[in-house]
Amino acid sequence: MSLLTSLVPSFARPASDHEPGLAVKPVYDLVENADGYALTVHLPGVAKSGLELTAEAGAITIIGRRAWKQPEGWTARYRESVDAAFELVLTHDNAVDLDKIKAELNDGVLHVALPKAEAIKPRKIAVG
Amino acid sequence: MRIVRYNSPSSYRGLVPSRSPWSGLEGEIDRLFQSALGDIASPVAAGRFPVDLYEDKDNTYVRAELPGINRADLSVELVDGSLNIRAARKTREGDREESFTLNRSVSVPDAAVQTDKISAAYENGVLTVTLPKREEAKPRKVTVAVN
Numbered sequence: 711m712s713l714l715t716s717l718v719p720s721f722a723r724p725a726s727d728h729e730p731g732l733a734v735k736p737v738y739d740l741v742e743n744a745d746g747y748a749l750t751v752h753l754p755g756v757a758k759s760g761l762e763l764t765a766e767a768g769a770i771t772i773i774g775r776r777a778w779k780q781p782e783g784w785t786a787r788y789r790e791s792v793d794a795a796f797e798l799v800l801t802h803d804n805a806v807d808l809d810k811i812k813a814e815l816n817d818g819v820l821h822v823a824l825p826k827a828e829a830i831k832p833r834k835i836a837v838g
Numbered sequence: 839m840r841i842v843r844y845n846s847p848s849s850y851r852g853l854v855p856s857r858s859p860w861s862g863l864e865g866e867i868d869r870l871f872q873s874a875l876g877d878i879a880s881p882v883a884a885g886r887f888p889v890d891l892y893e894d895k896d897n898t899y900v901r902a903e904l905p906g907i908n909r910a911d912l913s914v915e916l917v918d919g920s921l922n923i924r925a926a927r928k929t930r931e932g933d934r935e936e937s938f939t940l941n942r943s944v945s946v947p948d949a950a951v952q953t954d955k956i957s958a959a960y961e962n963g964v965l966t967v968t969l970p971k972r973e974e975a976k977p978r979k980v981t982v983a984v985n
Binding site for chain 1: 888889890891892893894895899901903904905960963964
């Protein structure tokens with residue numbers, strides 16, 4: 711392991727609170743319509759307490775940490791899922807109005823409504 | 839209308855810290871494949887979801903990652919030694935409603951499980967089925983006297 715961390719510098723960096731360290735990209739779906747974007751992200755095992763949704767001028771970042779820890783005394787016989795946190799970064803060129811973003815998390819699915827910024831909405835130009 | 843779909847958590851490559859030097863190139867190649875294959879692979883068409891099996895001394899546990907399912911559309915049945923988990927996911931897009939069924943079977947030896955005490959809970963998109971073991975199947979220590 712130490713050989714690997716010396717070869718790949720990013721492995722040696724400790725995972726900060728903001729970066730989730732080892733992360734998996736979740737299944738997501740992004741649909742554009744006239745007023746905005748509807749984003750659906752599958753985050754099984756993530757509760758509201760483990761979810762971080764950050765919107766900055768250039769990117770929307772979603773980090774979901776799973777809430778469940780394997781109880782003492784449980785032995786894993788067969789594993790297919792991964793314990794890593796979910797991380798999704800979607801970049802946009804100020805196309806989204808950050809103040810009007812609405813998100814809700816139900817049953818492990820996050821629905822985010824991202825309204826388009828006024829500046830990029832199509833407008834009719836009257837010809838004088 | 840532009841649709842971007844990402845169907846499978848690419849865990850083999852996702853388990854690299856996100857700022858690896860290759861993430862830019864990998865991102866580009868992913869997008870190339872997505873735009874080529876995006877229309878063929880409809881969302882969650884694979885119908886497979888990850889399942890984990892755990893055990894402690896009293897129970898066997900089956901955990902399945904099934905985000906976004908209504909409890910009414912979720913069915914767990916034990917038939918002939920097979921635990922069948924069936925789920926229907928309905929998505930609404932404008933006026934259309936699409937429905938996908940997901941299902942998976944795990945074999946459970948009937949002799950080892952108290953079949954009438956099986957319970958299941960669905961929380962945060964994860965279904966946990968608890969199968970209590972029969973007394974005979976619980977680990978017991980047998981001391982053998984040696985003459």
